[in-house]
Amino acid sequence: MKAGQFDPSQYVQDHASEGEFLVHRDVFRDPEIFDLEMKNIFESSWVFLGLTSQLKKTNDFFTTWIGRQPVIVSRDASGKIHCLLNTCRHRGAIVAHTRQGNERHHICQYHGWAYDSAGKCVSVKDEADALYAEGFSAESHDLVAVPRLAEYRGLLFASLVDDVVPIEEHLGGAKAFIDLVVDQGRDGVELLPGTGTYTFRANWKLQIENCVDGYHLTSTHPSFMKIVERRKLGESRTPLRNIDFNLYGSLSVVSGGFTFPYGHAVLWSGNPAPETRPIFPAIEEVRSRVGDVRARWMLKARNLTLFPNVQFAESASLQMRVIRPIAPDLTEMTIHCIAPVGEAPAVRANRIRLYEDFFNSTGLATPDDSQTYEDCQTGFRALSVNRMQGYHRGMKSVQSGADEYARELGIEPATSQNGPFAIQDETLFHACYREWLRLMNKAQQADGDTR
Ligand code: FES
Ligand SMILES: [Fe+2]
Structure with missing residues (x-):
């Protein structure tokens, strides 16, 4: 970026209605843009604190x-x-x-x-x-x-500036997905002991994207998928039954996602083997409290990003991730296994094993993801390549407002998308960059800020 010449619209160009969504690679690598993100996003809007x-x-x-x-x-x-x-x-x-x-x-x-x-x-x-x-x-x-x-449902948020919308408005339709986490327990959810903290040498937005990126699954996590398959065939001594992504290639598995104002997004997919979900043994009790529709949604895989710094990933187990950007190319993650309060000991033990298997920093997924972020960050050093091509899959499946799945949940998202899992949509990332653009533009207009 040339000093004094920051124009946010040069870095994010939202022409989704014409099939184009452009993100410039400098948003992942330019230290001045990183400083502006800290000032205009993290220090000028709602940020998640904890529970x-x-x-x-x-x-x-x-x-x-x-x-x-x-x-x-x-x-x-x-x-x-x-x-x-x-x-x-x-x-x-x-x-x-x-x-x-x-x-x-x-x-x-x-x-x-x-x-x-x-x-x-x-x-x-x-x-x-x-x-x-x-x-x-x-x-x-x-x-x-x-x-x-x-606070919303036990989630604490704060803002360093007074000029923010009420938290209920900020979370909007994403609240329904917080509720699907919290209502799994009669008395809510709690963090389990054993917080993990690790860093990766890459930009924080790679983590934001990855949580709602179904496309990377088969290429980044084949070792996890193979181990699940071997366990199924009795070739492993581990009796664990974790989520089986091998089944997701089937066209019968429907998946989709929603974007919401203020940068939030959720990726969901039907679960062909709901008995692998940690909540499954308790689902009748849950259904009696929350009803059939929401109990079914609790059994789907759901990855929720609340922009800019918290994710609830519920595929293999249930994980809360807090993102702390430190530098353009350095991010600290704090991760927790979360669970319904008062869960039966055997169910809790299985949940923890599933979490360790996939989500833990020593698990079969997280190191693979972190490595790919670092590979991207290394690739961003090729300065003559500016335009990312990773925001276009699934564009033809996006509709404005609610689809049938949103209506089932009674929510009104900004966009909905659904179809066979094989679409592996990339349009959910748009939510993050739309909010990025809104906050960067707001700061520019407020004080003519160029630095
Ligand atoms: S007492 Fe806190 S800095 Fe002196
Ligand atoms: Fe992953």
């Missing part, structure tokens, strides 16, 4: 990031949840160092200022001896709360 179930007790907290900025998410002594910038008011040190914990007070290790779990400064060390002038004492020393914090 309220991570804060079960008073004074529980976890730390995370909103874009490049460190935050503490904390349940105070009265039970109220706060999202606070993790920076001491004195000289800036972070006051919470661990990923999670339970602390009545966060005490800064530099000069000892102390904050309670609501962020209130309860001690300026040795204040009485300090000969502070009046101006200092009149100032608030509390940790700074982020402007917006909201």
